[in-house]
Amino acid sequence: MTQPRFDVLCIGNAIVDVIADATDEFLEEQGLDKGSMRLIDAEEAERLYGLMNPGREVSGGSAGNTAAGIAALGCKTGYIGQVSTDQLGDIYRHDIEAAGVEFLAEPRDDVGATARCLILVTPDAQRTMNTFLGAANQLKLGAIDESVIADAGIVYLEGYLWDLPEAKEAMEKAMDAARAAGRQTSFTLSDAFCIGRHRNDFLRLIDEGKIDILFANEAEIQALSGEDDFDDAVAAVCSKVPTLVVTRSEKGAIAVEGGARARVAAVKIDALVDTTGAGDLFAAGFLAGKAKGLELDQCLKLGAIAAAEVIQHYGARPEQDLKALSARVY
C-alpha cells in the first residue's frame, strides 16, 4: 500500500471552548451533571454564559484536540469539522493549522455561528460541558471526500458526531471508505450521556465490524456494555473490536488487542488544573504510537504522557512540547 497522505485523519465537531471557573453550588443551582457534556440551544447558551465567570477562549472539540496532539507528536494529521466564517471560526482554523494540522473543511457563511462549549471547571478540576453546536451541526456528506479518507492510515471519529442528525450517514460512509481502502478506523465513545443517546447505533457499528480501534473510559465502557463491573464490561466488548483502549483516570489505562492485554499507569503530575481533553489527548498519544508502528504498551505510554500534559493547564490542547516529553518512549 502506498504511503498515505495523512497518518491520522480526525473528524469531529469544531468547537471553541469558553472555560470559566465555577463552584459546585453553581452546578447544583443550574442542575448540571458534573463531568458530563450536554447539548444546549442558542438561547440557553446565552443565558448560561450570562451567569458564568470571566472566560478564557481556546479551540477545542474532542477530535480537534486529538488532532492537535497527534500533530504535536510528529504525525501527518488532517481534520474535518465545520466552522462559520465568523471570528470564532477564524480562531478555530488558525489554532488547528498553527498546531500543524491540515484543516480540510472550508468555513462557510451559511451555517450560523461557530460552535462553542461553555466549560465550567470546578475546584476539583472536573469539567462540565455545555455545547451549542451551531455551525458544527451543518457538517454534511459533502464535506467528507472519500478519496481523502482513503488516503489516511487511520480515520478517527468522535461519538459526539452522532448528535448531528444529518451527519451520521456521512460518518458511516467515511468509515466504509476507510475500510474499503484497507485503512483503519478508530472511534471514541465520547461521553456516557452520548452513549445514552446513541447506544444502539454504536453497538451496531461495533457488531458490523466497522471499528478497528475503540476508545472509552470506565463510565463509557460500562454504559455501552450495560455491565457495572469494570472487568465484565471490558470482557463484553473486547472480543468485538480488534483493539479496545479504556482509560481510567488516575488508575491509568488498559488496552486489549486480539489475545494480548497491556496496561499503563497514569503519569505522575504536579498539579491537576483542568481535566478537559484528558481522553482526547490519551487517544492522540495512542494513535500516534499506532501510526509509528509502536507496540501496544508503548502506544499506551504515549497516551498517558499526552493526557498528563493536558490536565496540568486550562484548555484541551497541548502547550508543552509533547515530542520532548515523550522522548523516552521512542
Add this chain to the structure above:
Amino acid sequence: MTQPRFDVLCIGNAIVDVIADATDEFLEEQGLDKGSMRLIDAEEAERLYGLMNPGREVSGGSAGNTAAGIAALGCKTGYIGQVSTDQLGDIYRHDIEAAGVEFLAEPRDDVGATARCLILVTPDAQRTMNTFLGAANQLKLGAIDESVIADAGIVYLEGYLWDLPEAKEAMEKAMDAARAAGRQTSFTLSDAFCIGRHRNDFLRLIDEGKIDILFANEAEIQALSGEDDFDDAVAAVCSKVPTLVVTRSEKGAIAVEGGARARVAAVKIDALVDTTGAGDLFAAGFLAGKAKGLELDQCLKLGAIAAAEVIQHYGARPEQDLKALSARVY
C-alpha cells in the same frame, strides 16, 4: 461630598488578548521589540496571526484589566471602552461584567471589529504586544458622560488612549469633569513607546495639574523625564504630581506623595508565567487601597499582591481570589 456611584471609573481601549507562546528567534525574525506594544493595522494583524502559535483568547486592555482587579478587591468599578457588536465584543462585555465591573459604553455595529492584541510570550515570560485597535479607535466624546465621570471617586485613564486621534479631547474633558466635581484623576503612562509618541501631551497634562495619581514603570519614568538615572527620573517628576507610583518589576515599587515616600518589595512568587497585566494589576491594587482610604504603604502592598497574582498565569486579569490574597493588608 456625596458617596460616589463608583469608587473608580476606568477608561481605556477595550481589547481582547490573543496570547501565544513564541521564541526569541521569532521576535527577531519579525523585528519586534521585546516587552513593548506596537499598533498594527488589519492587514498586519492578519499576517502576524497567520504566523503565530495556537492562541488563548482572554479579555484584556490595560484599563480593563485594572478595572477587573479593582472590582475583585471589592470596590464599585465602572469601565468605558468601545467594542463592536461582534463575537469578540460579546466576549469582552461578558468578561468585564462577570468580573463585577459596570460596562458603560454601548457596543456598536458601525465601528469595525473589536480590538485585539496579539501577545507573544517568550520563554522568559515577557510579553510583546501587537495591537489592532479596530473598534476601540472609535471611542468618541459622546461615550464620555460627564455626569458619570463626576460620580466616580477616582477616574483612571491609560496613556494608550492618546493613540486614538479623536479621543484625546474627550479624555481631557473627562479629566476636567472629574476635577471640577472635586474627584481625583489617575493616569498610567502605559508604555515607553507610547510616551515616545505622546510625550509632549503627557508633560502638558502633568504641568497643567490634571493628574493626581501618576503610574509609571522604570522605563516609562525615564522616558518621560529624559533622565537615565532612576532616582533623577523620580525626582524630576514627583514634585509635579500629588502622587507618583513607580513599579520596578522584581525590585518592587515606590510611591511619592507630597513629602512622603513609601516602598514595597515584590511579592515572592512560585513561577513566572506571563508578565502581561503586571502594571495594570499593580495600579488596581493601589487604586483600590486609595478608594478604601488606606495609607500609602498599604496601597503599595495591595498593588504588589495583585501584580504577583496575575504574572503567575496566562492572561492579564486576576484568576485567584484577590480579596483573600490581600486579607493581611486590610
